[in-house]
Amino acid sequence: MIKQRRYDLDWLRVISVFAVFLHHVLMPFNGDNFHIMNNTHSKLLDDIMVYFEQFRLPLLFFISGVGTVFAFSKRNWISFIKERLLRLLIPLVFGILFLIPPQTFFENTSKYKSYFSSYPVLVSKLKVNHLWFIENLLLMSIFFIPFVIFIKSNKSKNFKKWIRIKTDKYGIMFWGIFLIAIRIITKEFFPSDSKSFFNLSTTFYFGFFFFSGILISNVDQLWSLLLNKRKLNFKLTIIFSLLFYAYYFLPSEFIKPYVTLSNRWRLWYLVCTLLSWSTIITILGYSQVLLNKKSKLLIKLNEAVYPFYLLHQTIIIVFGYYIIKFNVSITIKIISLFSVSLLVLLFFYMFLISRIKVLRFLFGMKSRSN
Known part of the structure; x- marks a missing residue:
């Protein structure tokens, strides 16, 4: 079991959330059905983005599974639930009430006279939009409590030994067989791409990565296997x-x-899943060599990453609504939206969220005393 801070996972969390930010900056221009859409789109951009979609969110769920073990290691299950509610439920409710309504308004400006007069209608929709990740993370964290308790106890000794032996024999890529089965079978009954927790094809798929994060973080030999087999896994990727x-x-x-x-x-689910799992285990292997380093910058970024995630899509949609109307090329629009959104996010975080106690609380940040 991991007993000390893993800086490689902290870096991967920061990189993954920044990748989500970049993904949403690009969404108005790739032809998919985003909240706001440019009048033209880039097929090349869509062809590139579909590749990164296969492992961008799965990596976040894996890291969240590891983070769940860390959070649990300092608490009993009751205090763990309290901590999850404070860190996840409160920001989720705050987001639904104040961060999502602007997105809904700018997505449907023709339906509303003004934002403030329409706010009761906007908030009554109770949309979660990009906060579906927080909703799923909260429910998964609670759902997997019995397994976390089991895997941390002496009762799991034989189970962990069996996992070590089988993984050492067949390789961690072998786990992908179970992921493929989960993906194909659940899609038969839940074909939707909805991110709702009750869409079990999505929940089971991401849940596998969350579960894997919990399991691997409790079996040191699996981390070593990821490290030692990283070149082979890269070739498979x-x-x-x-x-x-x-x-x-x-x-x-x-x-x-x-x-x-x-x-x-x-067949599509098969090739997507093979790419997703092989890429994840390759990243986890190489990150131990390249990213497991402490730095002052990482400490600051790791603290900022959660409020950054909560706020980023609202900023992108609000400013993107106006930027996509510019009579310039897609490239210029992307650069403009990226730059403006990043600067506004940094301003909100540095001068408001990180400094005001109530905002730190609402955005899931720890108090300064901690």
Whole structure:
């Protein structure tokens, strides 16, 4: 079990949240159905973004699973639930009441006269938008309490030994078989891409990464295996990346006469899952070598990353609503939206959120005394 701070995971958390920020900056321009959309889009941008979508959020859920073990190590299960409610539920409720309504307003400006007069209607929708991650993290944290208690106890000794033996024999890439089965089977019954916790195809999929974070953080040998097999896992990632794009760009008329639509979707879930899991375990291996370093910058970034996540999409949508109307190229719009959003986020964090006690509380930050 991990007994000290893992700076590589802290760096990965920071990088992952920044990747989410960048993803949402690009969303108005890739042709998908985002809250605000540019009048033209870039197919190349969409082709690139679909690749990173396969492991961007799974990595965050894995790191959150490890973080759950850290949070639990200092508390009993009752105090753990209290801590989760303070750190997750309160920011979630605050976000639904004050961070999401502006997004809904700018998504549907033609329906409302003004933001303030429409606020009761906007807030009554109780949308979570990008805060679905916080909602899922809260519910998963509570749901997995029995397993965390078990894996930390002596009763799990034989189970952990069995996991070590099987993983050492077959490799941690072998775990991907279970992930593939989860993905394909649950999609049969819950085909939606909705991020609702009750859409079990999504919940079970991300839950696997969350569970893996809990399990690996309690078995030191698995961290060593990730480190020692990182070159092999990287080679597998290259292979699965080529397989992913080969299938992604394969013209449908070539395969349509031979494979049913449902089986084509199963093949898609297969290549996506192989890429997702191989990339995650490769990152976890190399990060131990490249990122496991403490720094003053990391301490500051690690404190800022949560409020940054909570606020970022609202800022992007509010300013993006006006920027996409500019009569300039997509590239200029992206650079403008990225720069303006980042500067506004830094301003809110540095001069308001981090300094005002009530805002620190509402954005899930620890008090300065801690």
